[in-house]
Amino acid sequence: MVATEILGDLRRSERLRLIEVRVPRSVPVFATGRVTTRGLVPSRTGLTLLNTGTRADMIEARRESLRTGGTITSILTSTGLAIPAALWLTLTT
DSSP, rough: OHHHHHHHHTTTTOOOOOOOOOTTTTTTEEEEEHHHHHHHOOTTTOOOOOOSSSSHHHHHHHHHHHHHHHHHHHHHHHHHHHHHHHHHHHHHH
């Protein structure tokens, strides 16, 4: 079942994808998202994580993912600035 508020917020170009996940009753599951007056909803970035590990493991995995993304962004930005600068220097000398 999908709440009518969620369906009402969809634009014509958007599609709703539901994934059912079943775990045994004895397995703790942690989900990330954001809490609103409607309850737990996906984060604004669209990222929702489900994890059967511990809460601390999930938080650490998310932080590691953010660190990796930051490192890759820095490297790609530096490379993107260095290549045009090197070309300019070789063409002007």
